[in-house]
Amino acid sequence: MPSQLVNDYFRQENLPHIWCSGCGNGIVTRAIVKAIDSLGLKKDDVCVVSGIGCSSRASGYLDFNTIHTTHGRALAFATGIKLANPKLNVIVISGDGDASAIGGNHLIHASRRNIDITTIVYNNNIYGMTGGQYSPTTPCGDKATTAPYGNLDNTFDLCDLVKGAGATYIARSTIYSPNMIQKQVENGIKNKGFSLIETITSCPTYYGRKNKKGDAVQMLTYLRDHSINTVAYNKLSDEEREGKIVVGEFHNSPKPEFTQLYDELIKSMAKED
Amino acid sequence: MTVRLMQGNEACVEGALKAGMKFYAGYPITPSTEIAEISALELPKVGGKFIQMEDEIGGMATIIGASVAGLKSMTATSGPGFSLKQENIGYAIIAEIPCVIVNVQRVGPSTGLPTSPAQGDIMQARWGTHGDHSIIALYPNSVKEIYEITVRAFNLAEKYRTPVILLLDEIIGHMREKIDIDDNSKIEIIDRKKPSCPPEKYLAYAVREGEIVPSMASFGEGYRYHITGLVHKETGFPTGNENVAEELVNRLTSKIENNVDDIVTYDEYLLEDADIAIVAFGATSRSAKKAINDLRAEGYKVGMFRPITIWPSPEKQLLELSKNVKRIIVVEMNSGQYFLEVDRIAGKNTLVEKYGKINGDIIKPEEIEAIVKEGHNA
Amino acid sequence: MPTNTEKVVTVNLEWCKGCGICVAFCPKDVLDLKDEKIHIKNINACIKCGQCELRCPDYAIWLGDR
Numbered sequence: 001m002p003s004q005l006v007n008d009y010f011r012q013e014n015l016p017h018i019w020c021s022g023c024g025n026g027i028v029t030r031a032i033v034k035a036i037d038s039l040g041l042k043k044d045d046v047c048v049v050s051g052i053g054c055s056s057r058a059s060g061y062l063d064f065n066t067i068h069t070t071h072g073r074a075l076a077f078a079t080g081i082k083l084a085n086p087k088l089n090v091i092v093i094s095g096d097g098d099a100s101a102i103g104g105n106h107l108i109h110a111s112r113r114n115i116d117i118t119t120i121v122y123n124n125n126i127y128g129m130t131g132g133q134y135s136p137t138t139p140c141g142d143k144a145t146t147a148p149y150g151n152l153d154n155t156f157d158l159c160d161l162v163k164g165a166g167a168t169y170i171a172r173s174t175i176y177s178p179n180m181i182q183k184q185v186e187n188g189i190k191n192k193g194f195s196l197i198e199t200i201t202s203c204p205t206y207y208g209r210k211n212k213k214g215d216a217v218q219m220l221t222y223l224r225d226h227s228i229n230t231v232a233y234n235k236l237s238d239e240e241r242e243g244k245i246v247v248g249e250f251h252n253s254p255k256p257e258f259t260q261l262y263d264e265l266i267k268s269m270a271k272e273d
Numbered sequence: 274m275t276v277r278l279m280q281g282n283e284a285c286v287e288g289a290l291k292a293g294m295k296f297y298a299g300y301p302i303t304p305s306t307e308i309a310e311i312s313a314l315e316l317p318k319v320g321g322k323f324i325q326m327e328d329e330i331g332g333m334a335t336i337i338g339a340s341v342a343g344l345k346s347m348t349a350t351s352g353p354g355f356s357l358k359q360e361n362i363g364y365a366i367i368a369e370i371p372c373v374i375v376n377v378q379r380v381g382p383s384t385g386l387p388t389s390p391a392q393g394d395i396m397q398a399r400w401g402t403h404g405d406h407s408i409i410a411l412y413p414n415s416v417k418e419i420y421e422i423t424v425r426a427f428n429l430a431e432k433y434r435t436p437v438i439l440l441l442d443e444i445i446g447h448m449r450e451k452i453d454i455d456d457n458s459k460i461e462i463i464d465r466k467k468p469s470c471p472p473e474k475y476l477a478y479a480v481r482e483g484e485i486v487p488s489m490a491s492f493g494e495g496y497r498y499h500i501t502g503l504v505h506k507e508t509g510f511p512t513g514n515e516n517v518a519e520e521l522v523n524r525l526t527s528k529i530e531n532n533v534d535d536i537v538t539y540d541e542y543l544l545e546d547a548d549i550a551i552v553a554f555g556a557t558s559r560s561a562k563k564a565i566n567d568l569r570a571e572g573y574k575v576g577m578f579r580p581i582t583i584w585p586s587p588e589k590q591l592l593e594l595s596k597n598v599k600r601i602i603v604v605e606m607n608s609g610q611y612f613l614e615v616d617r618i619a620g621k622n623t624l625v626e627k628y629g630k631i632n633g634d635i636i637k638p639e640e641i642e643a644i645v646k647e648g649h650n651a
Numbered sequence: 652m653p654t655n656t657e658k659v660v661t662v663n664l665e666w667c668k669g670c671g672i673c674v675a676f677c678p679k680d681v682l683d684l685k686d687e688k689i690h691i692k693n694i695n696a697c698i699k700c701g702q703c704e705l706r707c708p709d710y711a712i713w714l715g716d717r
Contacts, residue, residue: 003713022670026708065492068501076331078340109327217675
């Protein structure tokens with residue numbers, strides 16, 4: 001028997017998972033499950049929706065109501081599920097490409113609507129499933145199979161993006177700090193509105209190898225040494241801020257939630273009759 | 274009994290509500306927009322929900338999500354939107370999620386003629402999404418029939434756990450006719466089969482003996498299971514096994530192809546003694562009817578076969594027809610899409626001709642009359 | 652954490668992909684890799700902190716019941 005947590009929440013028959021050696025996705029997935037466990041949610045009341053890509057395979061390993069959808073559309077599927085059954089705790093698991101490239105439109109509009117969905121983006125700075133092409137979060141200058149001379153694109157700051165779009169809970173953490181991921185997912189689920197948790201994870205196989213970032217241990221050590229909380233970051237000079245990954249809770253400001261507003265509309269119409 | 278003057282698109286929503294629609298998601302597009310507008314107005318009154326999504330793809334994905342959570346769901350669109358929805362229509366096919374997609378056809382390709390009628394999406398309805406699959410597509414031709422066939426679209430979606438495409442065209446979508454919608458208490462409503470076994474015994478994609486499709490639990494009902502667009506085993510979990518892949522794709526196709534007698538409906542008009550048959554559907558069949566009446570008055574033995582189920586095509590009936598008439602003329606507002614299907618079925622027994630139009634102009638009765646006479650004299 | 656004293660570090664070699672994360676982040680140098688799989692080289696040094704379980708991406712090492 002595996003650990004109690006894995007035994008209680010994972011579909012044993014589907015493990016070991018398909019992720020490469022040293023891939024951080026398993027760390028994030030465990031932290032999400034730990035958050036669900038710590039909140040005491042009933043498994044029947046949890047729905048995990050994922051898109052396409054490495055991270056999106058997570059849904060198949062988890063013993064909840066799970067749906068592995070089409071590329072970029074997890075949030076649109078999740079919107080239908082949540083609106084149809086607001087009692088479900090709907091959690092979306094997505095990657096950087098899935099959430100911010102092909103699914104970028106749904107990300108900003110789910111934020112705008114403030115629908116009660118907790119989205120965890122596994123940001124590994126690359127398209128891993130297809131073998132290492134650059135994504136909207138691949139740093140400018142870094143290499144990918146489709147950026148053999150270095151990436152010319154600028155990156156998205158996903159947290160800033162959803163802040164501008166209207167998300168009500170926004171946080172970032174790295175796989176070096178699984179407990180921080182857990183806490184942020186807990187708070188994201190507790191927020192009755194749209195929550196985005198960006199977790200910086202590592203892809204040693206494609207992003208790491210292509211950019212000479214070292215093995216899994218070296219990539220994890222890098223995340224440890226370069227992440228910094230907002231308060232400390234704000235005290236730094238511009239030069240000192242270079243290359244830092246800012247982690248922590250950036251925004252937690254509830255406002256009316258979409259499915260609740262719709263249910264109130266239905267109730268008000270019933271009264272009129 | 275209340276007789277109302279109703280628009281085709283409105284009758285579609287009324288039919289959907291009668292069938293039990295509780296969820297609509299979509300994106301505005303001419304000439305289907307009234308379906309969204311009326312759904313937005315009516316759904317909250319019956320405890321249902323409407324959402325205007327950020328794009329067409331989102332509209333399709335969202336109705337699949339709502340259906341997974343247990344609500345009968347619909348979206349409506351037109352050509353450009355229908356193109357955008359195709360990937361997720363394929364998802365609904367492989368994951369066997371009941372839903373209804375209305376396509377009020379306009380002239381394409383691309384933006385084409387947004388406010389003009391066409392019947393150019395006949396083949397897209399059949400083959401729009403990638404990969405081998407079967408599909409159900411229905412095509413009514415009057416406001417009353419739009420109401421009835423929309424109910425049927427939901428029933429078939431639920432019964433066969435598949436997306437059903439309801440084809441309309443700009444003419445019948447925007448046409449107004451009188452319709453009595455109170456006299457419909459006898460209309461049958463079908464709901465998806467739910468599992469009766471305990472959750473630990475539930476195999477989400479296993480077909481039980483004597484059933485056509487797997488029973489479907491809604492998310493949140495205690496049956497925790499997995500849905501994916503990947504080829505999957507009976508458990509719902511993905512696999513790369515070649516045998517499983519072949520079995521699954523065959524089952525998805527045969528659940529429709531083996532039940533054509535249940536799915537196919539059609540209408541025949543003055544075919545008993547006819548030696549010329551016009552095959553037409555939707556708005557075009559209305560012009561054809563007028564043409565037939567005029568031609569009959571002049572002594573022509575002409576009738577009409579009108580498929581209401583476009584896909585799967587009424588193969589048996591068309592084959593029979595091909596043995597009884599000397600000419601079949603397929604009249605459609607495209608350059609011969611359904612002609613290909615009719616010719617495939619009937620071409621070995623009789624002469625199959627086509628008459629099409631692709632400029633946004635309606636096919637008028639006189640044009641059909643001329644075609645019939647032209648060939649007759651030749 | 653008194654409950655942890657009842658626990659013992661446990662491995663599942665079938666799930667281990669040999670990434671070495673648990674080895675590198677173990678504060679007491681309890682672990683190493685042998686034939687590209689996790690190996691407990693010094694169980695007596697283990698303080699049952701759970702860092703290995705927290706960080707293992709493959710759920711192949713955890714504090715299990717004794």
